[in-house]
Amino acid sequence: MNTKNMKIKLFAITSILCIIVSYSSLSFASDDSLYVWSSSANTLNITEENNTATSNTNTNTNTNNSNINNTNNINTSNTNNSNSNSNITNTNNDTNNNTNISNNDASLETNASTDVTDDNSLNLESESAILIEQSSGKILYAHNIHEQLRPASVTKIMSILLIMEAIDSGKISLSDSVSCSENAASMGGSQIWLDTTETLTVDEMLKAICVNSANDCVVAMAEYIAGSEEAFVQMMNDKAHELGMSDTCFKNCHGLDEDGHVSSSYDISLMSRELLNKYPNVTQYTTIWMDTLRDGETQLSNTNKLIKNYNGATGLKTGSTSLALYNLSASATRDNLSLIAVVMRAPTTKVRFSEAEKLLDYGFNNFSYQSFGKSGDLVQTVNIDKGIQSSIPVALENDAGILLEKGSEKNVTQTITIDENIFAPIASGQKVGEVTFSLDGEVLSTVNLVSKIAVDKIDVVSMSRKIYSTWFNLLR
Numbered sequence: 001m002n003t004k005n006m007k008i009k010l011f012a013i014t015s016i017l018c019i020i021v022s023y024s025s026l027s028f029a030s031d032d033s034l035y036v037w038s039s040s041a042n043t044l045n046i047t048e049e050n051n052t053a054t055s056n057t058n059t060n061t062n063t064n065n066s067n068i069n070n071t072n073n074i075n076t077s078n079t080n081n082s083n084s085n086s087n088i089t090n091t092n093n094d095t096n097n098n099t100n101i102s103n104n105d106a107s108l109e110t111n112a113s114t115d116v117t118d119d120n121s122l123n124l125e126s127e128s129a130i131l132i133e134q135s136s137g138k139i140l141y142a143h144n145i146h147e148q149l150r151p152a153s154v155t156k157i158m159s160i161l162l163i164m165e166a167i168d169s170g171k172i173s174l175s176d177s178v179s180c181s182e183n184a185a186s187m188g189g190s191q192i193w194l195d196t197t198e199t200l201t202v203d204e205m206l207k208a209i210c211v212n213s214a215n216d217c218v219v220a221m222a223e224y225i226a227g228s229e230e231a232f233v234q235m236m237n238d239k240a241h242e243l244g245m246s247d248t249c250f251k252n253c254h255g256l257d258e259d260g261h262v263s264s265s266y267d268i269s270l271m272s273r274e275l276l277n278k279y280p281n282v283t284q285y286t287t288i289w290m291d292t293l294r295d296g297e298t299q300l301s302n303t304n305k306l307i308k309n310y311n312g313a314t315g316l317k318t319g320s321t322s323l324a325l326y327n328l329s330a331s332a333t334r335d336n337l338s339l340i341a342v343v344m345r346a347p348t349t350k351v352r353f354s355e356a357e358k359l360l361d362y363g364f365n366n367f368s369y370q371s372f373g374k375s376g377d378l379v380q381t382v383n384i385d386k387g388i389q390s391s392i393p394v395a396l397e398n399d400a401g402i403l404l405e406k407g408s409e410k411n412v413t414q415t416i417t418i419d420e421n422i423f424a425p426i427a428s429g430q431k432v433g434e435v436t437f438s439l440d441g442e443v444l445s446t447v448n449l450v451s452k453i454a455v456d457k458i459d460v461v462s463m464s465r466k467i468y469s470t471w472f473n474l475l476r
Contacts, residue, residue: 118142122362124355127345128265131359133367133403134273134331134338140363145266148247149344152319153190153213153303154327155255155263157271158236159222160209160317164279166225167202174203178224180216187215189256189321192298194220204293210285211300213318215254222253229253243270257323265342272316272329272340286315286331305353306330310360316340318352326352332360337369337403370409372400372437379416379449382432387424387455394418394432397448402437413438416449424457 120143128149131141139145166172178201180194192208194200194216200208205221208214222232229252236250247264255261275282289308291300302308303318312332319327326346332339341359346352373379375398381391402412418433426432433449 118144122355122358124343124358125347125351126343126355129341129343129355129359130265130269131339131341131363132269132273133363133369134276134333134340135369135401136403137270137273138403140339140367141359142266145269146247146264147344148262148264149327150257150261150321150324151255151263151268151344152257152321152324152327153215153255154268154317154319154329154342154344155250155253155261156209156213156218156319157268157275157317157329158239158250159218159232159253160206160282161271161275161279162225162232162235162239163202163206163209163221164275164282168279172202172225174201174206176202176224178202178205178220180220181223183229184216184219184223187219187254187256189215189254190303191216192293192300200293206285207288207291208293208300210282210315210317211288211291211302213303215256218254240267240271243267243274245270255319255321255324257321265344268327268329268342268344269340272331272342276314276316276331276338276340283314286317287313304328304330306332306356309353310357314338320349320352328352328356330356330360332364334364335368336371336401337364337367339363366406368404368406368409370402370404370412372402372414372435375399376452378452379435382418382422384422384424384426384455386457387426388458389453389455392422392426392432392455393452394449395452396435397429397431397450400435400437400445400447402439402444404439408439411439412444418449424455426451426453426455428452428454 122141122143124143126143128144128147129141130139130143130145132139163172167174177199179199180196182196185194185196190213192212192214194214200217200220202221202224205214205217208217209221219229222229226232226235232253233250236253237248240248240250245263245267247262248267249260249262251258251261286304287307288300289302292298293300304313304315306313307315310330310332312334314331314333316329316331324345326349327344328342328346330341330343332341339360341356341363343352343355343359346355373396375396377396377400379394379396382394383391404412415436415438416433417436419431422432429450431448431450435447435449436443437445437447
């Protein structure tokens, strides 16, 4: 055997022994061992999700045998949709921040309280009005928001929500044919004059309801989904209770005047937000300006004139009767900021639209939406103990963003907290930390940081595979 081969084998044997010792000590180390994460990075790069588990952040991660709390001021001007120089603090401890913000699907809850000053500073003529940010539900303007009033055809927002839920669950499909009962055909008010001998698809029914506010179509859909209008109305009230609509009692699914059929601008904003957030594709119907049905024989024209006249309008629903006067739930999106304005009991249709515009303008002129990243965006790499891999890529569990008053962006701070003592096994999506957004010391939002991959705990089998792989690579 030549000298070169001898050296290779000696090196291989020595390396294998080192691996055995190191992996054995890792596998049987005391659970009291302490992991401490620190970063010396100057910037935090949030990277779009890709097919590899490699971190592209400029973060240097190291492990020490002592407790270290490392705090850095990091410029986040390079984060998605961010034009501010925010201060970011990286803090390492194993306790979660005690905030009043709960993590949920919205991930951007910003104290959506109803405790908002009602001074009617915009001098609205409507009896009740509200403006909210769609993602968080935060109230931006309030005027008599809990006054119980007749909602008229704005009622149909709840009906549309239940129709969309039925489609989403697979109970019905857009291509289903829906017939018209005598009851549905007898509806007055706005309609497309359904006949008991004809059928329309769910898609056509939705179009007629969203664009033309067709009472006959919404009753036909209620009967198709629930078996009767009465059963469907019970579903509406159950959903209202689920959404916290305590000012609302539905008596029908269309909104024609009926004693006891009431809601409030606050409750209408809740169901509008639920519809738009949960089923954003509904705007394919609510943004139609003009269309036709029955092979062009029936003309449809949107009752919401903002669809044509207001930049960024996405819907949502008008309503008017002689008793309710003029109501509107108006939604619009500009520059990643989505708003919902509700006006009730406006004296004229002109006032209804002008005051909805005034509310939306107020929102877009005074607030902005600051995005810090999307769900799944890579934040950094974190070391773990006792795993077949020594580190994991960490990402945002949900979209990270904040609603801010314009001009306050530069005062936002972002605190990243990584848990101590992170041991394998790690599941994909397992929480390993949090990122908290604050403004002038007040916590606005918290988003979980989760592992992008699963990592098994090291054991005899995985250790043997590692040794075999190392042996093979050394001797090939």
